[in-house]
Structure formats: structure tokens, C-alpha cells
Amino acid sequence: MNEKSVTCRCPDEFDVDLIFDCGQCFRYIKNDDGSYTGIANGKVIRVRTDEDERFDTGRALTVCGVSEEEFESVWKNYFDLETDYGKIMERLCERDSVIEKAVKYGKGIRLLRQDPWETVLSFIVSQNNNIPRITGCLNSLAENFGEKTEYEGMNALPSFETLSELEESDLSVCRLGYRAKYITETAKAVSKDGGDILYSLASPSVTTEEALSYLQSLSGVGPKVANCIALFSLNKTDCFPVDVWVKRVMNRLYGFDEKDVRGIKSFAAETFGRYGGIAQQYLFYYMRYVKGSDV
DNA sequence: GCCCAGGAGAAGG
DNA sequence: CCTTCTCATGGG
Numbered sequence: 535m536n537e538k539s540v541t542c543r544c545p546d547e548f549d550v551d552l553i554f555d556c557g558q559c560f561r562y563i564k565n566d567d568g569s570y571t572g573i574a575n576g577k578v579i580r581v582r583t584d585e586d587e588r589f590d591t592g593r594a595l596t597v598c599g600v601s602e603e604e605f606e607s608v609w610k611n612y613f614d615l616e617t618d619y620g621k622i623m624e625r626l627c628e629r630d631s632v633i634e635k636a637v638k639y640g641k642g643i644r645l646l647r648q649d650p651w652e653t654v655l656s657f658i659v660s661q662n663n664n665i666p667r668i669t670g671c672l673n674s675l676a677e678n679f680g681e682k683t684e685y686e687g688m689n690a691l692p693s694f695e696t697l698s699e700l701e702e703s704d705l706s707v708c709r710l711g712y713r714a715k716y717i718t719e720t721a722k723a724v725s726k727d728g729g730d731i732l733y734s735l736a737s738p739s740v741t742t743e744e745a746l747s748y749l750q751s752l753s754g755v756g757p758k759v760a761n762c763i764a765l766f767s768l769n770k771t772d773c774f775p776v777d778v779w780v781k782r783v784m785n786r787l788y789g790f791d792e793k794d795v796r797g798i799k800s801f802a803a804e805t806f807g808r809y810g811g812i813a814q815q816y817l818f819y820y821m822r823y824v825k826g827s828d829v
Numbered sequence: 830g831c832c833c834a835g836g837a838g839a840a841g842g
Numbered sequence: 843c844c845t846t847c848t849c850a851t852g853g854g
Binding site for chain 1: 833837
């Protein structure tokens with residue numbers, strides 16, 4: 535990844551370790567120099583932050599593998615650089631001391647605005663699965679059925695068009711288990727209108743309820759996966775995906791019964807409102823990485 | 830052998 | 843509406 539690269543002001547709230555390791559994406563790997571290489575929007579990129587006094591924050595963000603034009607049209611939005619996370623953190627900290635602690639621990643987390651189809655695929659694979667195997671399955675889907683990039687062994691995830699023409703048994707090489715059927719069925723459903731409905735959901739004029747309703751009509755997409763897709767790729771930041779880790783953290787920190795998903799969701803809606811999904815990321819990270827030591 | 834992993838779908842109350 | 847069982851796969 536030598537030629538093209540773009541460097542810009544890096545916000546205070548931008549930590550590559552937290553962004554790529556808070557569970558929102560699965561296809562980035564950390565390099566020895568602390569940068570991350572990953573595949574998103576069908577492209578291989580490398581992301582790095584450095585001290586740089588040219589910017590008011592004293593730091594620069596560098597994305598390698600993209601041109602200025604691509605950066606402006608795609609990656610600035612992907613990294614959510616127009617959003618002021620400092621302000622969001624302040625708002626969340628005003629709610630209570632519990633979220634305040636999680637927010638301060640997770641400073642630097644930032645929601646990526648990922649591609650809808652890549653996110654659908656990723657989170658269908660994620661269900662009842664663990665992160666190393668999720669990554670393995672996605673990489674296998676990419677290597678067996680995805681578009682090649684300029685880098686060997688780093689294909690993009692397969693399109694819904696490609697997958698819609700395959701059968702469940704064709705995917706057996708990827709070791710997806712029972713999720714193979716979900717993927718071919720969902721690819722066929724999304725392909726029916728060339729993906730128009732799925733991609734239209736990213737519009738701010740589409741409500742969260744409308745987006746979740748369509749997503750849950752897809753095979754293998756239930757409440758949790760739909761909330762992840764809507765949050766991570768459709769900018770529905772009020773979504774509060776409840777998984778085993780969130781149940782755990784809501785039990786430890788707020789005293790909820792882990793079976794009381796409805797109670798957890800309504801509490802999140804009232805307390806965090808439009809920033810529910812961002813609060814969820816702080817809580818998720820806090821629970822997973824602090825665990826017993828301080829929680 | 831067991832249990833678990835960022836759950837969903839189907840069946841039976 | 844709710845609860846419970848099953849669904850591949852691999853690692854601990």
C-alpha cells in the first residue's frame with residue numbers, strides 16, 4: 535500500500551484500537567506499527583494515526599490506498615468524521631455516573647458507517663458465533679466467492695448478486711453451518727430489486743422502525759442482527775442492540791434481569807435516546823474489556 | 830462428553 | 843403473547 539494516501543485532521547475521539555476492536559467490524563488486522571489493514575466498501579485500506587502539530591488536535595489520520603476524491607466521497611463519511619463525538623460523550627455523561635464511567639473508558643470509539651450489504655452479511659454470520667470464527671467465515675466467503683482486490687488473499691465480500699445465484703450447498707466450503715441457508719435466501723431477497731430497498735434505508739427520511747421492519751423480513755435477521763445492521767450501516771443511532779454482553783453489562787451496572795430484554799431496551803430508549811447505539815458501544819466495550827476487574 | 834459463541838426460527842403452550 | 847428446543851461449527 536505504497537502509492538496513494540490521504541492525511542487529515544484526526545479528531546480527539548478517534549482511537550484505532552477501539553474503533554476496530556469494539557465489535558462493529560470483523561475484517562481489520564493490526565500491523566506491527568500499530569496501524570490497521572482491512573477491507574471495507576470492497577477495498578483494502580490501511581489506517582494510521584500520528585502526532586502532527588499541523589492540526590489543532592495535534593494528531594493526523596492517514597488512510598492509505600485511497601485517492602483524495604475517494605476519501606472525500608466515501609471514506610470521510612465511513613469514518614464519521616463530521617460527527618462531534620466529544621459533544622455526544624458530554625450528553626451521555628450527563629445521564630448518570632454509570633454511563634459516564636463507560637464513556638470515559640471508551641473514549642476514541644467511533645461508529646463506522648459501513649456498507650449495508652457487507653453489514654447484513656457480517657451480522658448474519660455473527661449470530662450464535664464467536665469473533666475468530668466470524669472473521670474466518672467472512673474471509674472464506676470473500677476468498678471463495680468475492681471480488682479480487684489488488685492484494686492477494688484479500689478479496690472483498692461477495693455481492694448479493696453473486697450470492698443470489700448460488701445454492702446453500704455451494705457455500706459448504708465456508709463452514710457457515712446453518713447460516714449458509716440464511717445467506718443465500720437473503721441474497722435472493724435483496725437482489726429482487728437490485729438492492730434498492732436495502733440501500734434506501736440509509737436515508738434519514740426512513741425511520742428506524744421502517745428500517746428494522748424490512749431487515750427483519752430477511753432470512754436469518756432477527757431483532758439483534760437487525761439492530762446491528764441499522765446502527766452500523768444505516769446511521770440509525772438510536773438502535774440499541776441487545777446481545778449476551780449487553781445483557782451482562784446491564785445486569786452488572788444497572789441491575790436488570792438478563793432475561794428482561796424489553797426492560798433493557800425501553801430503559802436505553804428513555805435514557806440514551808438518539809445516542810442509544812453509541813452508548814451501547816461504550817457499554818459493550820467496557821464489559822468485554824474491563825470485565826471483572828472494575829465492573 | 831460438556832459448554833459457549835454479538836441469535837433466529839419454529840413449535841407448543 | 844410467551845417459553846423452549848434446535849439449528850452447524852469449532853475451541854476450550
